[in-house]
Amino acid sequence: MKTRVIELSELRGQDDFPAYAAVFSAQAYNPFLLSPTAMRWSDEICLARLEDCKPFWIEQKKKLRCKLTELFDPLLLHHGGENYIAVFGNNPWQCLLYLHYQLHHQGRGLYLLQSRLDQNIFRTLGWDSWFDAQTELINHLLAINARGFQVQSFHAQQARMQRFIQRIGVASPQDMSAADSNSITRRFGKWLGQIWQWSFSDASQLRRFPWISLAVEQLPEVRRDLDYPVNQWSFIEVLLREDLARLGDQFQRDDCVHINRMRWEITLFNDQKVVVELSFRHPYSLHRDGPDYATALYQARYIYDDLLRKLQTREHDLDLPENMPFLWWRLEICERIVLAPQLWELFASELDQIDYQQIMSLQNKLPIAFECFQAKASFCPEQSFEQISVDESMSASRGDARNVARDMAQNMAENHYPWSCSAVNKPLFYFRAPQPIDNPLHGASPVQKIFLERNSSQWWLSPEGLQSIRDYFILKDHKGRCSWAYCNQDGSWFKQGEYC
Numbered sequence: 001m002k003t004r005v006i007e008l009s010e011l012r013g014q015d016d017f018p019a020y021a022a023v024f025s026a027q028a029y030n031p032f033l034l035s036p037t038a039m040r041w042s043d044e045i046c047l048a049r050l051e052d053c054k055p056f057w058i059e060q061k062k063k064l065r066c067k068l069t070e071l072f073d074p075l076l077l078h079h080g081g082e083n084y085i086a087v088f089g090n091n092p093w094q095c096l097l098y099l100h101y102q103l104h105h106q107g108r109g110l111y112l113l114q115s116r117l118d119q120n121i122f123r124t125l126g127w128d129s130w131f132d133a134q135t136e137l138i139n140h141l142l143a144i145n146a147r148g149f150q151v152q153s154f155h156a157q158q159a160r161m162q163r164f165i166q167r168i169g170v171a172s173p174q175d176m177s178a179a180d181s182n183s184i185t186r187r188f189g190k191w192l193g194q195i196w197q198w199s200f201s202d203a204s205q206l207r208r209f210p211w212i213s214l215a216v217e218q219l220p221e222v223r224r225d226l227d228y229p230v231n232q233w234s235f236i237e238v239l240l241r242e243d244l245a246r247l248g249d250q251f252q253r254d255d256c257v258h259i260n261r262m263r264w265e266i267t268l269f270n271d272q273k274v275v276v277e278l279s280f281r282h283p284y285s286l287h288r289d290g291p292d293y294a295t296a297l298y299q300a301r302y303i304y305d306d307l308l309r310k311l312q313t314r315e316h317d318l319d320l321p322e323n324m325p326f327l328w329w330r331l332e333i334c335e336r337i338v339l340a341p342q343l344w345e346l347f348a349s350e351l352d353q354i355d356y357q358q359i360m361s362l363q364n365k366l367p368i369a370f371e372c373f374q375a376k377a378s379f380c381p382e383q384s385f386e387q388i389s390v391d392e393s394m395s396a397s398r399g400d401a402r403n404v405a406r407d408m409a410q411n412m413a414e415n416h417y418p419w420s421c422s423a424v425n426k427p428l429f430y431f432r433a434p435q436p437i438d439n440p441l442h443g444a445s446p447v448q449k450i451f452l453e454r455n456s457s458q459w460w461l462s463p464e465g466l467q468s469i470r471d472y473f474i475l476k477d478h479k480g481r482c483s484w485a486y487c488n489q490d491g492s493w494f495k496q497g498e499y500c
Helices: 006-011 048-063 068-080 092-104 116-123 127-132 136-141 151-168 181-188 190-200 231-248 294-314 350-365 390-397 403-415 416-421
Strands: 020-024 038-040 046-047 085-089 109-112 221-230 257-268 271-282 328-337 372-375 385-388 429-439 448-455 469-476 481-486 492-497
Touching: 020 048, 020 068, 020 092, 020 481, 046 048, 046 092, 048 271, 068 109, 085 190, 092 116, 092 127, 092 190, 092 469, 116 429, 127 136, 127 151, 136 151, 136 231, 151 190, 181 190, 181 372, 221 231, 231 294, 231 328, 271 294, 350 429, 390 492
Parallel strands: 085 109
Antiparallel strands: 020 046, 020 085, 038 046, 221 328, 257 271, 257 328, 372 385, 429 492, 448 469, 469 481, 481 492
């Protein structure tokens, strides 16, 4: 029987997803393997900003029910070779420091600076690793023409700091971590003070870090010069579908290429140029979505409707067409990520794969992210449900026999049946806060009142306990519309929801 080690971070429920990764590989590999935003630090080291693709990787981690090491190690092993070294952490400089340490000690594999073991090792890093990492940093500071940076002056300040360290006998940077960056700046200059701050900062956004995004080859784009102005979505949709097919052909139907963002530049009938963006919550495969390209067209339709509303609001006093015609547009891919095909096959059964792909595709098509809720044992209506992740809902709906048995035992222990029964007559749509209304029995229009239950909020937290008692009713007007409302002990009425 295989024993799984549970990390403390998992028990605490913390979000330990790293913001950056530094990867060393002696063999060539695609730097956009982990994120659409990457930087070439040296010939064999790349930095990836995982924040730009965080939702996708978190969903993958939940779907595969694995730790971060189990998620990334197979991919890096396949593309980076057996001797790869990858360090994941919350800021790029600490990833680079630890990577230099592992290179010096001939380490290999994947390391997480969030783990307690790697944190303890990181605190033991010597001055050699700290100064070695600055060698490549100098080149990047020169490349961005950093203000006030001069190589000769920086080397002189490094030498002065090394002499100071030897004189006072400090064994490692951690032994001097009590010194703040301002003290280091006053004694050894601005840039060593900045590096010192990077070394001990927990922030993912590092001030003045010389991030130079790796330029990609010319990404696909298509242009369309319209023979006549077009202002109806039914015609625009047909032309956009053709353009999306032309974009897919430029990728040569590469199943690894996924899209994060697309730019749509439109020229209107009055020669105004409008640039809008089609963004996807999860990496989007243009190749897999053809020939209909429904996902991209859904996003384009939301943008089209929003654009028309803004134009009509701004120019309602001008004698212009109701729907501003389009004369010309350009569609280009501005951000992509390369996902290996085996990513879709790791650790997951075919059923899991199909369900997950459908959920991910649906989220890409919707204008806003959707949410899942489940009943919760509570007398208070506002606390009678709780939000859960999409993955938890999917797992519960298709769980194996052990999961079903476990859930049944848990439900029996918590006795959810009364709460589920009481939720039957409650509406689907709740207001964020109850809305005061006039007494429905005193209005001009007749209202039918149907009593549901007497309930109570958390009376022990209120200075006036009687104010917490509520009598809930269904209020049905002459048009058949039903509202969920309650009356408190003072006779005041509040509407809390609507029935569909």
